[in-house]
Amino acid sequence: GQQLNQSPQSMFIQEGEDVSMNCTSSSIFNTWLWYKQEPGEGPVLLIALYKAGELTSNGRLTAQFGITRKDSFLNISASIPSDVGIYFCAGLVSGTYKYIFGTGTRLKVLA
Amino acid sequence: DSGVTQTPKHLITATGQRVTLRCSPRSGDLSVYWYQQSLDQGLQFLIQYYNGEERAKGNILERFSAQQFPDLHSELNLSSLELGDSALYFCASSVRADDTEAFFGQGTRLTVV
Numbered sequence: 765g766q767q768l769n770q771s772p773q774s775m776f777i778q779e780g781e782d783v784s785m786n787c788t789s790s791s792i793f794n795t796w797l798w799y800k801q802e803p804g805e806g807p808v809l810l811i812a813l814y815k816a817g818e819l820t821s822n823g824r825l826t827a828q829f830g831i832t833r834k835d836s837f838l839n840i841s842a843s844i845p846s847d848v849g850i851y852f853c854a855g856l857v858s859g860t861y862k863y864i865f866g867t868g869t870r871l872k873v874l875a
Numbered sequence: 876d877s878g879v880t881q882t883p884k885h886l887i888t889a890t891g892q893r894v895t896l897r898c899s900p901r902s903g904d905l906s907v908y909w910y911q912q913s914l915d916q917g918l919q920f921l922i923q924y925y926n927g928e929e930r931a932k933g934n935i936l937e938r939f940s941a942q943q944f945p946d947l948h949s950e951l952n953l954s955s956l957e958l959g960d961s962a963l964y965f966c967a968s969s970v971r972a973d974d975t976e977a978f979f980g981q982g983t984r985l986t987v988v
Contacts, residue, residue, distance in 0.1 A: 768917075770917075795975055797975060804981065805981055806877060806879070806965050806967070806979030806980050806981050806982055807918070807965070807979045808877070808979070809975075809976055809977070809978075812975045812976065814975075852917055852918065854918075856975070860931055861923055861930055861931040861972055861973060862920050862923075862931050862933055863908075863920055864920065865910075865917040865918040865919070865920070866917050867917045868917050
């Protein structure tokens with residue numbers, strides 16, 4: 765099935781470091797979402813982006829909707845141990861109600 | 876707790892069998908989505924229902940079917956199961972069909988042996 769390319773695939777970082785991850789597609793999306801999934805849980809929505817160029821923050825998280833509408837970025841500042849999890853991007857396929865999910869970035873934070 | 880309830884949490888069954896996964900959306904949500912997550916994979920959109928009607932379809936196999944009942948709960952039926960169908964199956968719900976904020980359940984882990 766169709767998936768978005770998300771990178772990096774995994775990250776091991778020290779507590780306090782900033783984190784950057786991105787999602788790219790060959791298709792244009794009208795909406796980008798970022799989710800976090802913790803072990804044994806379903807994904808939880810972190811940030812939603814609706815307009816090209818939009819920059820939105822949620823606490824220590826900041827996400828941007830790429831100008832080309834084919835990519836999105838998520839930054840986490842001053843990481844803490846509870847940031848551990850898998851981060852997924854998702855794009856809304858133009859003209860449909862279908863969301864395509866990225867392959868995920870697995871984040872581990874070392875205290 | 877997202878308010879979306881999925882049962883069962885775990886299911887182990889043999890190849891060739893048929894199973895039904897159940898989802899109760901959040902109170903007031905009319906839209907239900909089903910996703911499949913294979914090991915170390917992202918989520919694959921399967922199908923969406925809105926107020927009892929199919930709204931969008933993803934990469935759902937012909938062996939799989941779903942429905943949404945008048946009380947808005949939904950069931951995903953998986954038949955002629957194969958080993959490759961082993962995965963986490965998530966249900967999500969939202970108020971409207973085009974809502975971006977969909978709330979996910981905890982998933983049903985299906986193991987086909």
